[in-house]
Amino acid sequence: MNDRGRFAPTPSGPLHFGSIVAAVGSWLEARTRSGAWHLRIDDLDPPRVVPGADEAIRRCLSAFELHWDGPVLRQGTRGSVYAAAFERLQRSGLVYPCGCSRKEIAERAAMGVDGPIYPGTCRNGMPPGASVRAWRMRTDGATVEFDDRVLGVQRRDLEHEAGDFVLLRADGVWSFHLASAVDDAQMQITDIVRGADLLDSSARQVHVLRALGHPIPTFAHLPIALDAHGEKLSKQTHAPAVDVARAGETLHLALRFLGQDVPDTLRDAGALEVLTWAQVHWDLRRVGKTSGKPPL
Numbered sequence: 137m138n139d140r141g142r143f144a145p146t147p148s149g150p151l152h153f154g155s156i157v158a159a160v161g162s163w164l165e166a167r168t169r170s171g172a173w174h175l176r177i178d179d180l181d182p183p184r185v186v187p188g189a190d191e192a193i194r195r196c197l198s199a200f201e202l203h204w205d206g207p208v209l210r211q212g213t214r215g216s217v218y219a220a221a222f223e224r225l226q227r228s229g230l231v232y233p234c235g236c237s238r239k240e241i242a243e244r245a246a247m248g249v250d251g252p253i254y255p256g257t258c259r260n261g262m263p264p265g266a267s268v269r270a271w272r273m274r275t276d277g278a279t280v281e282f283d284d285r286v287l288g289v290q291r292r293d294l295e296h297e298a299g300d301f302v303l304l305r306a307d308g309v310w311s312f313h314l315a316s317a318v319d320d321a322q323m324q325i326t327d328i329v330r331g332a333d334l335l336d337s338s339a340r341q342v343h344v345l346r347a348l349g350h351p352i353p354t355f356a357h358l359p360i361a362l363d364a365h366g367e368k369l370s371k372q373t374h375a376p377a378v379d380v381a382r383a384g385e386t387l388h389l390a391l392r393f394l395g396q397d398v399p400d401t402l403r404d405a406g407a408l409e410v411l412t413w414a415q416v417h418w419d420l421r422r423v424g425k426t427s428g429k430p431p432l
């Protein structure tokens with residue numbers, strides 16, 4: 137199988153510096169290995185989708201010369217594919233209905249990296265009179281281990297570090313973990329390069345892939361760009377959109393952030409010239425493990 141990477145933004149707003157870091161890292165890792173690079177729009181949750189953001193993302197990537205292969209895949213159109221995978225997991229006894237509210241879980245659960253760790257309350261059946269609020273995937277002592285190409289060996293005790301996680305909400309919205317795993321398998325993605333904020337999500341996605349019998353891709357989790365307050369650059373923290381008129385300069389900064397020894401003479405170059413240099417000199421081994429503020 138040829139190398140295949142992807143970039144999968146949520147269309148909840150325009151791309152910011154942190155988005156470009158993830159995009160250029162995954163693009164270069166694919167292109168320097170003569171691989172394909174695909175674009176997926178993760179529009180699973182309708183309330184989070186901002187009208188026009190999908191088109192704005194595609195225009196921005198094109199302005200940065202980060203061109204993708206093949207058609208754009210949109211998760212919002214793939215409910216039947218996720219349903220088929222969900223049914224397979226159900227038939228294997230790996231999925232069960234949960235009637236717990238967020239408040240009930242918070243009152244009983246220990247806190248993990250991504251919030252309360254579900255304590256398994258409904259694993260053996262919901263309490264009498266409870267209504268289904270979500271469908272969860274069993275973790276039952278599952279351990280996930282993979283060798284991250286940036287951060288080294290990662291090992292997660294899913295049951296105790298994450299708990300049984302949601303695959304389908306009561307309102308019919310599929311979880312990121314299920315959809316991303318299913319799509320990566322169907323797209324034959326071999327190398328996932330993305331931000332370290334998704335490191336713990338990767339363990340859950342590996343658990344889903346393993347249960348469905350799909351190959352496990354390699355992972356490389358890049359450092360996270362932080363704002364002046366030490367928070368992750370994101371739409372939630374009002375990170376400013378990148379300026380497409382300064383695409384070359386932004387790519388220069390993104391490469392420096394990723395530890396690449398990009399010459400200062402390229403600071404004022406165009407996007408294509410910066411990427412041409414980067415395709416010759418890109419080295420994932422130079423990428424640091426620590427998140428931080430973008431270089432000035």
